[in-house]
Amino acid sequence: MNLRFNQLAGQLSRGLAPVYLLCGDEPYQLGEAARLIREQARRKGFDEREILDADGHFDWNLLTAAAESMSLFSARKLIELRVSHGKLGKEGAAALRAYCERLCPDNLLLILAPGLERKDLQTQWAKTVEALGVLVQVWPLKEKELDGWLTQRLQAVGFQPEPGVAALLAERSEGNLLAAVQEIEKLRLLHEPGPLTLDDLLGNLADSARFDLFALTDAALVGDRARVQRILSVLRGEGTAEILVLWVLARELRMLAEAAGAIARRTSPASVLAAHRIPRQRLETVERALRRLSPARLHDLLQQCAQADLAIKGMAPGDPWHYLARIADQLS
Numbered sequence: 001m002n003l004r005f006n007q008l009a010g011q012l013s014r015g016l017a018p019v020y021l022l023c024g025d026e027p028y029q030l031g032e033a034a035r036l037i038r039e040q041a042r043r044k045g046f047d048e049r050e051i052l053d054a055d056g057h058f059d060w061n062l063l064t065a066a067a068e069s070m071s072l073f074s075a076r077k078l079i080e081l082r083v084s085h086g087k088l089g090k091e092g093a094a095a096l097r098a099y100c101e102r103l104c105p106d107n108l109l110l111i112l113a114p115g116l117e118r119k120d121l122q123t124q125w126a127k128t129v130e131a132l133g134v135l136v137q138v139w140p141l142k143e144k145e146l147d148g149w150l151t152q153r154l155q156a157v158g159f160q161p162e163p164g165v166a167a168l169l170a171e172r173s174e175g176n177l178l179a180a181v182q183e184i185e186k187l188r189l190l191h192e193p194g195p196l197t198l199d200d201l202l203g204n205l206a207d208s209a210r211f212d213l214f215a216l217t218d219a220a221l222v223g224d225r226a227r228v229q230r231i232l233s234v235l236r237g238e239g240t241a242e243i244l245v246l247w248v249l250a251r252e253l254r255m256l257a258e259a260a261g262a263i264a265r266r267t268s269p270a271s272v273l274a275a276h277r278i279p280r281q282r283l284e285t286v287e288r289a290l291r292r293l294s295p296a297r298l299h300d301l302l303q304q305c306a307q308a309d310l311a312i313k314g315m316a317p318g319d320p321w322h323y324l325a326r327i328a329d330q331l332s
Contacts, residue, residue: 001017001130001133001134001135002130002134002135002137003134003135003136004136004137005029005032005033005136005138006149008033008036008037008134008136009036011134012036012037012040016037016040016041016044016108017132017133017134018103018105018107018108018109018132018133019099019100019103019108019109019110019111019129019132019133019134020037020108020109020110020111020133020134020136021111021113021126021129021130021133021134021135021136022034022037022110022111022112022113022114022136022138023113023114023115023116023121023135023136023137023138024114024116024136024137024138024139025114025138025139025140026138026139026140026141026177027114027178028177028178028181029138029177030112030114030138033136033138034080034110034112037110038078038080038110041078041108041110044076045075045076046076046077046078046108047076048076048077048078049077049078049080050066050077050078050079050080051080051082052066052079052080052081052082053082053084054081054082054083054084054085054088054092055084055085056085058092060091060092060094060095061095063079063081063095063096063099064095064098064099066079067079067099067102067104067107067109075106076106076107076108077106077107077108078107078108078110079107079108079109079110080110080112081109081110081111081112082112083111083112083113083115083116084115085115087115087116087120088113088125092125093123093124093125094125096111096125096128096129097124097125097128100125100128100129100132103132109133111129121135121137140177140212141177146170146173146174146177146180147166147167147170148166150166150169150170150173150180150184151166153180153181153184154166154169154184154187154196157184157188157193158193158194159187159191159193159194159195159196160194160195160196161196162195162196162197162198164198165196165197165198165200165201168198168201169183169184169201174211187200187201211231211234211235213235213240213244213245213247213248214248215231216228216231216232216235216245216248216249216328217248217249217251217252217331218282218285219231219332220249220252220328220331220332221252221282221285221286221288221289221331221332222285222288222289222332223289223292223332224332225329225332228328228329228331228332229325229328229329232245232321232324232325232328236321242308242312242320242321242324243309243312245324246305246308246309246312246320246324249305249324249327249328249331250302250305252331253298253301253302253305253331254302255272255273255276255278255286256286256289256290256293256298257295257298257299257302258272258276259272259273259286259290260290260293260294260295260298261295263290264295269290273286293331297330301327301330301331304323304326304327304330305327307323308320308323308324308327311323
């Protein structure tokens with residue numbers, strides 16, 4: 001069973017699965033998901049907890065030993081397997097498949113593997129776990145998802161947020177759920193439960209947003225110029241290397257230029273998009289961008305990328321961030 005984080009509580013209320021696999025690169029949701037599973041396990045009598053840290057030199061026989069050993073203090077045991085280095089390797093995959101073939105109702109296996117990649121979830125051991133238990137992937141929440149999530153969190157602690165409150169909180173904490181939760185806790189200290197207005201936030205709300213590089217190109221392709229400049233400002237403030245920002249912009253522009261060239265030759269851009277491995281959920285956004293960006297415009301932006309590269313290397317005058325801001329704005 002493959003669930004999103006916000007579906008986990010409902011699944012746990014209906015009963016525990018024998019195996020849970022938690023992965024993804026959003027640490028707050030990962031920790032919260034693990035906490036929910038541990039708490040439900042304790043309520044169901046899994047009072048003993050054995051932790052196995054599977055580093056690069058882990059002996060996978062320990063997993064078999066933990067599964068077969070009798071608990072000293074409880075009839076039921078939670079085995080928590082922490083995979084810190086991402087991949088399991090052949091030995092780890094074999095050990096997990098063997099565990100799943102001999103499931104014991106008195107054991108519950110919780111696998112924490114934040115470093116797993118999407119291709120790792122297509123392996124046989126991951127599919128076995130998903131078939132028998134629950135797979136929860138936790139990824140950073142998008143803007144609209146974050147808005148709804150924060151509204152629920154505010155309501156859960158007794159606030160009645162007026163329109164715009166959750167949106168402002170989301171803007172200041174996007175990409176940083178822990179900071180969002182801390183802001184809500186701060187609001188609980190400053191205000192009594194009840195109506196919560198925008199004025200209650202202003203002056204007390206820190207800007208803790210974090211963005212990855214791909215948020216920049218996503219915002220540019222949908223034409224959100226204000227968001228593009230905000231993301232650039234945050235990236236610059238965090239000390240992101242200019243060359244990395246240039247790389248992600250140039251990478252997107254090369255893909256768009258190739259696809260636009262295919263359209264100009266009256267051929268389908270599908271093969272170009274497939275070659276660049278554009279995810280299905282981004283196809284519509286890319287296609288809309290291609291309708292407003294001409295091949296000449298895209299080639300001009302690539303020339304500007306070359307100028308930005310020279311500025312970054314100190315071989316041309318000017319502030320590299322000025323070049324990057326102009327390129328991103330014209331792309332959007």
